[in-house]
Structure formats: C-alpha cells, structure tokens
Amino acid sequence: MPTMQDVAKHAGVALSTVSYAINGTRPISEETRQRIFTAMEELGYHPNALARGLASKRSRIIALLLPTTKRGLGLTELEFVIGASRTARDLNYHLVLWSTEIRDPDELRQFMQQGLVDGVVLMEIHEQDARVQLLKEINFPFTMIGRCADNSHINHVDINFGQTMQVVVNHLQELGHTHIAFLNHTQEEFTAGYGPAVRTQRHFLEAMAAHNLYGLTRFCESHPEAGYTAVNELLLEDPDLTAIIVMNDQTVPGIMRAVQDRGWRIPDDFSLVAIVSSAQVAEMMTPTITTAEAPAYELARLSTEMLIQQLDGQKKYFSEMLVPCELVVRQSSGARPQERTAR
Amino acid sequence: MPTMQDVAKHAGVALSTVSYAINGTRPISEETRQRIFTAMEELGYHPNALARGLASKRSRIIALLLPTTKRGLGLTELEFVIGASRTARDLNYHLVLWSTEIRDPDELRQFMQQGLVDGVVLMEIHEQDARVQLLKEINFPFTMIGRCADNSHINHVDINFGQTMQVVVNHLQELGHTHIAFLNHTQEEFTAGYGPAVRTQRHFLEAMAAHNLYGLTRFCESHPEAGYTAVNELLLEDPDLTAIIVMNDQTVPGIMRAVQDRGWRIPDDFSLVAIVSSAQVAEMMTPTITTAEAPAYELARLSTEMLIQQLDGQKKYFSEMLVPCELVVRQSSGARPQERTAR
DNA sequence: TATACTCATCGAAGCGATTCGACTATGCGC
C-alpha cells in the first residue's frame, strides 16, 4: 500500500502539500493539484482511515446501537440498519453496529471510550433511558430514533404517534365504528417506559375521547396465541366491540383466527388495523391488512443525517422531526356491521 | 481522555511496559502489573482503538457486506447482521456494515484500500462472483456465507441444500406424494448463478429422481400474486400435483389462496413446504406452514468466527461447513389426498 | 523602492499506540 509520503515523492512535493490537496484545507495551485492527483492515480493511493482518524481526532465512523429486546427484532429494525448504513455511506461515513444490552450502560461506556466512533444513533428509546443519561454526562454526540422524557438539546426523530392514531381512529370512526380496542405491547414494556407503548396508548385514548367513542386498551405478548386470547377477553369485556387497532404484527394471525372462530368475517363483521406495521406482512395475510406503516427507512436516514450534520458542525439548532405512519387501507377494515351473530 | 503515557507516569513505569502489561506481549512482574492496572483504573483509561490499529496494523474491525438485492432483504438477512454483530463483539472485534452494489467491485475496492478493516464476510454469493475475484486478487482475508463455483482456499459456510432437499422430499414421499413441484427464485437470479437458486433446483431434481417421483420446477417472482399464478400454471401442466416445495416466503400466501380458490384445503387436498424459511413467518399463516428453517444466525456466527480465526492465525486449514435447514412439520403438509374434486 | 499582503508550499511536531533492540538483575550449571 502506497502512503502519502510515496505520493509526495512521486509528485515532487511535500507530504503536507498532498494532505492539503486531498482535504482542501489550504489553497493549492491547480498545477500542483493535478500533479498530485495524477500521482495518486498512478500509485493507486487511498488514504489510510485509521491514520487519518488518529491525526484528525475524527474517525468518520458512527455507530448504531442494536439493542437486544425480548420482543425480538423485526423488519422495522432491519430497515433501521439498512437506512443508517446507506446514509452513512452516502455521506462518506462508516457505520459500525454495536449489539448491546439495553440495561447495561457500562458496556456502552467501554465502547465510547475507545475513541473509535464520532457519534452514535440510539434506537428503542425508553422514557428514562440510562444510555441517554450516560451520553449526556460524558457529552458524547448522539441522535435518537425515539424520544425520552426530557429531549432538550437532543437531535431526534420519531414516529408521530399522535397524528398516526388520529388518522387511524378517524378511519374507523368514518366507517361507523364506535367501540374500538387498542392492543398494545406488553405490560412490562409499558411499565419500563418504552416510548411507542406509552405514547400510542395515550394518543389512542385521546383520539377516542375526542370523537366520543368507547375505547379500551389491553397489553399483549408478541405471538399469535396471545392475540387470540386477547380478542376473546376483549369481547368478553365489551361484546359490542367491532374493531381492533393492534401495534404488534406477530399477534395479527391470532386475532384473525379468534374472529374467524366466532364465525365472523373480516372486515364484514369485524375490522382490524395494524399500526407501526410493514407492508410486507400486511400483504401476506388473507384478507390483506389495513395498516399504518412505519416510516422506518426514513427515520433511519433522518437520524443518521442529523448525527453527521451535528458532527460536521453544520447544525446550529437542535431539532425534533416527527414522521407519521402512512395509512394504507386494505381489506381488513370495513363498515361497522349492522348485525352480527355472536357465538 | 488519558493516554498510555499518563498511565505510565501514574504507575511509575515506561510507556512500553504498560503496553506489554495490557497485551501480554512480554512478561511483566505481578507487582508491576498490579500497579499498572490500578493506575488504569484510577485514571479511567481505555486504549485508543485507532492508535492501536495504526501501530499494530490490525484494526480488529471486520466488515459485513450488505448487498442490495432486487428481492429485498428479509428476516434471514437480519439474522445474518445480528449474528455477525454479536459474534464480533464476543470475540472483541467491531463490525462495520458496508452497503454495496453487488455488481460493482470498484466500490468494494475503495473500501478495502482504506485499511479500515482486517477482513470481510460476504453474503449473497453467486457462482461467478466479482467480489470474490477481487478479494482473491488483492489477497484480502474474507469468508463467505454461501459458495461460488471455485471455493478452493476460501473458508465458507453454507446451507446444506442437498441434505435439506432430501429431508423435505423424503417427508413428502412418506406422506405418499408422487407429483411434487419446486418453486424457485426468479429465472433472472438462476441465470445470474445465485447459489441457492442453482443448488436447490439441482438437488430437488436429484432427490426426486432418487425416489422415482415426478417433479417439476418453476421460477417465480417474490410476491403473493406471483405465487398464485404459479400454482395455477403448475396445475395446468400437471393436474396430479399434490404438493409444492417453495423457497420464497413471500409467495406463500398466494400459493395458499390459489389452492383455496379451487375449493381445496391444506393439507387435506394439497401440501405445502417452505424451505429456507423462518419460523416467524410460518407461525403467522393459517394453517401454519411446514418449513425447513434457515440456520441464519448459525451461519452468521460460524462465518464470522472463521474469519476472525483466520485473522488471528488460529486457522491452519481451510474449511467448509454446511448446515442443513431444520425440518419443522406444521399443519401445511399431510397425506396425499385419495380423491380430490378439482374445479 | 520599501512595506505589506496574499498565495503556495515546506518541514516538523504531534495523534496514541506497538514493537524492536538493549540493558540489568537474577538464578543455574559446572
């Protein structure tokens, strides 16, 4: 591998001149620049990332924290990863992936202190997030996909849960539904202050109240059987229920089975809308599912861009960007049934 | 941030002694070692990854190449990413993610020449793979998830497609099926020499021949409608068809719909097995799908371990590891129907 | 014509580690 010194010799200039030519740090005459670039070309020179990072104290590497969740990672998280990776590449940064326990900020601290990365993108944010605390303390640059209780001076993006819920509840209300349930993540996640669990619940109740509708909520594990049970218990609690909004894709098949086992049909007898969901899953079901689709790629791109702008000093003000899910009406939502034979 | 120099001063030893103590490169007396580690502790010292990398010419960073495919990335790819990331962390390496066009090895070359990573893991391998060519040429350490035409001297892991197909065909044969179809990826991918597409097709035909069964194959796009069409065309070609083996999860709903639209039931009138599939998807369908599940996490772990062993010089012989998919019998495969009313 | 600037370039001092050769003190065989 040729070094900058080699290029300098080959072009007949000083090493520092080559550096200036490459980085544009100081003015270089057009002629010299040409000579240098020709030399680089001929030698097949590429600057060494580590040396550059060491000398400049900017590695041009950022990290995405990939937490382990009990819920398991899904397509949304994959989009986060892909989005961050592409964006980093487009902006001439590298992306490293750090699998960390969300509970244990010490591991994270270890990572930070190595001086490998210039900043990090956080996901799976909780209301009180130890990682956020830590990063604030040591004054390390970061952005978040999600929000916590106090977001002052933190660049972040998140789903606009308020708007999303409004649109979804509107949709069902226009179809005539008056008794609607919301199936949340687990009680555990809610209690832990996991952002989406907390916010959706609140916004659901608000939206329902605004329309004067009768709404109830329930927590639910992340698998079909849990969905099955949930539907039955919800219908026991409110036999007039005609629609469910659910936040977890994996429970959807169970919900549908429970409805069908009552001899009901979707959407004729019962409506279903999945939020923070993905088209891929929605299209796989029969009938296809009406969803509010998570703008996962977009969130990843925005948060990564924010971080890099922050690092490059192009960002003067802190900003929050909220992106709503897009409602895609498919086959699982329909007019409220006039009559219905319950078993 | 304290440096090694600071630690050395604080412990009253030479800088190089600290380095030896940390890396175990040379013997250090127990007493000195204690003094050094105490100093490190007190100062909150952590070695700088970039400096270490520059001096040692080993960054302890590896890359996973995340290609863009027309098929889109799914849960299997997510498992690859997670598996590689966790394994790297466990072995004290960092993982960077490189989103690259699979066609364009120049971009890859750019990445390599920066000297940031010690080695790379490749996925989505094709029979003739430009990236493999390149890496061989410049003699850059790498491993593959997948195989190409010539794998000599390349550490790699792959799905054991032969064994997987045998087990699946056996399963269906034991259930009495004699006319079985295999639904492959697209013609395009097959022609491009995409490993799984090529190998599964060959092994399917071999397994069928070995059992003296009547098998036919077909290419198929990656969405439900394509699956729907495929089933109808296959049944036109062979009305005695009673089972399908499919490699693409996303076509599954279409297949099921096509079968049901004929008034048939799964598995009573028609059997379905999805290969290189995931439990999560299988459990979502009604009926649940019998699958041969891709050992994605395992493949990622193995390939990453191999790479790191290779880098650390612990690997003397080149090795190939083939892991079969695990057959999980669920509700979609059953005995061959005795009679069946086709529409 | 001396003064002051700007433009282009050079040399040297880091960045924070690894690693090589050299040096000292100790223990051992004979």
Next chain:
DNA sequence: GCGCATAGTCGAATCGCTTCGATGAGTATA
C-alpha cells in the same frame, strides 16, 4: 566464580496521517 540464559524493564523508532508556524515569491499599496 564464570558464563549464559531468562525475566523484567526501558527508550526510541515507527505506523500514516493532520496541522501549525515559517518561508519565499509575487503583487498591490504608499
């Protein structure tokens, strides 16, 4: 009591770059 390996430590060179201060040539100002 001599030579010699070995354990433990030090100092200096090095990795490949960025960046600061200095320098010299050319041009505008007075």
